[in-house]
Amino acid sequence: MHDSLVLYTNPMSRGRIARWILEEVGAPYRTELIDYGPAMKSPDYLAINPMGKVPAIRHGTTIVTECAAICAYLADAFPEADLAPPLTARGAYYRWLFFAAGPLEAATTDRDLGMEPNTEQQARVGYGSIEAVLETLEQAVSVSEYIAGAHFSAADVYLGSHIGWGLQFGSLESCPAFVDYWARVSDREAFRRANELDDRAMSSVAKHHPA
Structure with a gap:
């Protein structure tokens, strides 16, 4: 996957919105799953989002948080996807x-x-x-x-x-x-792909954190 576009997410979050827009865009991206709790409040992740919440994206040196902003940014950053009007x-x-x-x-x-x-x-x-x-x-x-x-x-x-x-x-x-x-x-x-990816990620999270 392309390291210049990274999604920080958890499948049990609004990160599903960011995943959907990324699948609509169609550009390659890497996913970093962030667990709730200490990982989401760690210094490394707080450097990405000081709120300690997901989702966030990093595109090169640009970091965007807040789902509406992520949607608007990606539509503009990848105009070939035709996701924003003139x-x-x-x-x-x-x-x-x-x-x-x-x-x-x-x-x-x-x-x-x-x-x-x-x-x-x-x-x-x-x-x-x-x-x-x-x-x-x-x-x-x-x-x-x-x-x-x-x-x-x-x-x-x-x-x-x-x-x-x-x-x-x-x-x-x-x-x-x-x-x-x-x-x-x-x-x-794109919606179906995003759901499949996040559902698969949920299974992975469940294996690491059994009830």
């Missing part, structure tokens, strides 16, 4: 990529933790209310085949992952718009 047509692409990273994740996390803002507090919260976020998202995925138009993009990898996980684990209601969108964006060879 700059003049990136309004929806950027909008929904960072909508998922901001309002969607914050709203669903707060609700899952029982921390939903009341009516008075909603004006002080970036997403307002979970109802507004989900109504907006349902409309957005119903407008066109993909989130930024007729063409699949890195924004679909990131937003689609949130919706797929939400449907799987119950943090999103299984409405037809979400189900249909997830079926469209996940029906890709």
Whole structure:
């Protein structure tokens, strides 16, 4: 594998998003599996990500953390993969990529933790209310085949992952718009390859850390 592009991940993490976008890009890369616990907080890994979390990527001398940033970076670094619209047509692409990273994740996390803002507090919260976020998202995925138009993009990898996980684990209601969108964006060879690689990695991690 090519040492100039490295994925730092754990198969039981958001690293699955980074794996998917790497498989969409199609460039050779090396994987370093980072165990939870001391390894993820070691000085060597903290030099990669001071937060001590995965995923992260290293591309030559460039290090990128945060899944939305990884998706956007790789789409730009490998334009031949055609995962980002032309700059003049990136309004929806950027909008929904960072909508998922901001309002969607914050709203669903707060609700899952029982921390939903009341009516008075909603004006002080970036997403307002979970109802507004989900109504907006349902409309957005119903407008066109993909989130930024007729063409699949890195924004679909990131937003689609949130919706797929939400449907799987119950943090999103299984409405037809979400189900249909997830079926469209996940029906890709790169997604299937990424899942196979991470599932295989999970088996490897389990062997090293038996229950």
